Amino acid sequence: MSQKETEPKSTESANKKTPFFYVKKAIFRIETARKITQFCCFLLLNAVVFGLGPWPVILPIIGTLGTPTKTVLEAFGTLQWMLFELLIPFLALASIFLIAVVVSRSLCGWVCPFGFVQDLLVYVKKVHTQVSPRTHKSMIKVKYLVLAVTLFVSGTLAISLASGMGQSYKAALGEDFARAPFNALSPADTLFAVLPRIVLEARFGIPALMETSEALGTVANGILSAPLLLWARLAVMIGIIVLAVYIPRSWCRYLCPNGALMGLLGHFSFLGLKRDPVKCTKVGCRLCVEACPMLVPILDLPWEKFNDPECIYCLKCVEACSTKAIRPKFP
Ligand code: SF4
Ligand code: SF4
Numbered sequence: 001m002s003q004k005e006t007e008p009k010s011t012e013s014a015n016k017k018t019p020f021f022y023v024k025k026a027i028f029r030i031e032t033a034r035k036i037t038q039f040c041c042f043l044l045l046n047a048v049v050f051g052l053g054p055w056p057v058i059l060p061i062i063g064t065l066g067t068p069t070k071t072v073l074e075a076f077g078t079l080q081w082m083l084f085e086l087l088i089p090f091l092a093l094a095s096i097f098l099i100a101v102v103v104s105r106s107l108c109g110w111v112c113p114f115g116f117v118q119d120l121l122v123y124v125k126k127v128h129t130q131v132s133p134r135t136h137k138s139m140i141k142v143k144y145l146v147l148a149v150t151l152f153v154s155g156t157l158a159i160s161l162a163s164g165m166g167q168s169y170k171a172a173l174g175e176d177f178a179r180a181p182f183n184a185l186s187p188a189d190t191l192f193a194v195l196p197r198i199v200l201e202a203r204f205g206i207p208a209l210m211e212t213s214e215a216l217g218t219v220a221n222g223i224l225s226a227p228l229l230l231w232a233r234l235a236v237m238i239g240i241i242v243l244a245v246y247i248p249r250s251w252c253r254y255l256c257p258n259g260a261l262m263g264l265l266g267h268f269s270f271l272g273l274k275r276d277p278v279k280c281t282k283v284g285c286r287l288c289v290e291a292c293p294m295l296v297p298i299l300d301l302p303w304e305k306f307n308d309p310e311c312i313y314c315l316k317c318v319e320a321c322s323t324k325a326i327r328p329k330f331p
Helices: 003-017 019-027 030-045 075-084 089-102 106-110 113-124 133-139 142-162 166-175 176-179 185-212 215-224 228-246 250-254 257-266 289-290 316-320
Strands: 274-277 324-328
Touching: 030 106, 030 113, 030 316, 075 089, 075 142, 075 176, 075 257, 089 106, 089 257, 106 257, 113 185, 113 228, 113 250, 133 250, 142 166, 142 250, 142 257, 166 176, 185 228, 228 250, 289 316, 316 324
Parallel strands: none
Antiparallel strands: 274 324
């Protein structure tokens, strides 16, 4: 009898979890490691601010093209710029092909600064908008359209400039669009390059203006006379940020041409995921599918190895699986 009475107590104390248990659990999570990596990469990519770099590195991520405050170049922007300069974009293409074949879209999940911003925006709302599978299936094609239009404009401009007949085409596009059609409206360029420049100019310019008698009029004129492209850039950036608050990684899922290109090439990647069919309970579980920010239909893909073009290798599915059925596979 007395033994029976003591049993629940010992079980209770064994199950009692100290704050240290929860801290340890939080630290040794893949998601914690990913967030730390993303944050460190974010600092490294902008390390010019701290006097480091620039380094001769080109990465297939979405950063900025038109600012000196970056340590590495973004491949897709460099590709457009080299075509504009009538250079064969060997280096940009080599970076895209090499990284896609070795690690697929994992830079999207672990390095890209705009991906990181979207991952942080997820915390603004607790409940997110669910996109129906049908809408999702149609919408993921949009990023391939963005990719095709960008390459078409850059390619045709390069050919016409090389043949000596492209000056009017270039003038019609305008300097920014001609140099890099995607980056001219890229929300990452606006967020990381254009917006800080505006803030800095305002920080130093407005106090000086306020000392003059026509200060307010001058500021108002300055705002009103801002180029249309600037307003368009700001509108696109705000729209994308608001969308990312409601739909996790919506830019990456539906609009990013770099993600589209890496996803296409990622089909041939050494890196993939595998799902152990013995450990996977599948029916009535779906924890991995629900954890996936990119809506990858994990349970419908081959269990031996899958490298879906939408997968950004965030490994949230690996962490979500209670039976540890999902694992990265290389090669
Ligand atoms: S899809 Fe584009 S924005 Fe998203 S993480 Fe990849 S490169 Fe960055
Ligand atoms: S399938 Fe897994 S690793 Fe790939 S995006 Fe979805 S949760 Fe992340």
